[in-house]
Amino acid sequence: MEKNKYLFLEFENAGFFRDISRSKDFVFDLNGQIKRMDSIQYVEPITVNQISNALHVLMGERPVPSLRATQMHRIEDIFEIASNGYLKNDTVKEINKKNNTSRYPEQTLTMRKAVYNSFSTAPTIINWDRVRRLLENELNDKFHLLLNELFGINVRITYTCEDAMVLLRKYHSGNSKLKEFITILKNVGKVPMVDYINGAQKPTPSELAKDPNAVGKLATFNSNSRTLITTNFGVDKITKLHGKIIVAVSEADLEKIRNNKGVAKLLDGGLLWIDKVVDEDEMTDSMLSEYVKISSISTQTKKAKQ
Secondary structure: OOOOEEEEEEEEEEEEOOOOOOOOOEEEEOOEEEEHHHOEEEOOOOOHHHHHHHHHHHOOOOOOOOOOOOOOOOOHHHHHHHHOOEEEEOOOOEEEOOOOEEEOOOEEEEEEOOOOOOEOOOOOOOOHHHHHHHHHHHHHHHHHHHHHHHHOOOHHHHOOHHHHHHHHHHHHOOOHHHHHHHHHHHHOOOHHHHHHHHHOOOOOHHHHHHOOOOOOHHHHHHHOOOOOOEOOEEEEEEEEEEEEEEEEEOHHHHHHHHOOOOEEEEOEOEEEEEEEEEEHHHOOHHHHOOOEEHHHOOOOEEEOOO
16 A cells, blocks of 8 residues: 655745725626625635645646635645645734733735726826816817916916916906806816816815715826826735645655646745655654644634624
8 A cells, every 4th residue: 555745845924914804905706896895704814725725736736716706626635635734833923911812913015906996095296288188188278278368378388287276266266267167077077177176175074084085086086087096005914924734645646746846825925835755654743743633724704894
């Protein structure tokens, strides 16, 4: 009877997000898209499913999502190898002496956003070119003719767009021709420009109390398809884990691993690699003394937003 080999794996910087209830990202699968804050996540940071996926990659197979709908299916033999393996988490927990609790330490990091509505909600500089792109040629020409008439000079040459709007609101807000032009803008859906002419605003304290994510009217310029400015980075907190995994594999499994790259990812950005291979006869109980059986780790899930 063929004897097993024991594969000793190590991993580091395996990241997971403890709290995704405030995430602005989206989850995409066969059922469409939902907000990540409305999705579910595992209670435990590392389960048999993530370890199985890492082993899939080591053996040249595709990892299979366990919390998203997909047409892919995991390879049960590989999942069984993971389930019968052992895990040791070497990450030191922080102790909270006040409430006698412990948790893994967190790091703050910047993240790239990739969803279609990740536009900047902060007031952003508006210039003549952004106004032209929003209004398009005909309306833009009419707007500049009106400004030149009201100011008696070539406004675009004399003032920046922001300075011109300040003066326009200060001295010409009651002008009938300006009011007529604003009505035209409303009728053709150029509301961001109407907001800008009337005075870009920051949210009031009462608006912020009702909606902490409320933004000033100037931000509508950023979400318009012609003047879109996206937020490329967000800020979040992540926990990084490191530790070891031991799994029993056959010679056929090892051959698959030898024919592939020998490394895989674990969780978010974590690196998993092979430390050594030990024959079954060389294994001792002490080698597993600080490990837990992977099959005993809970795969319970919870809603991200309770």
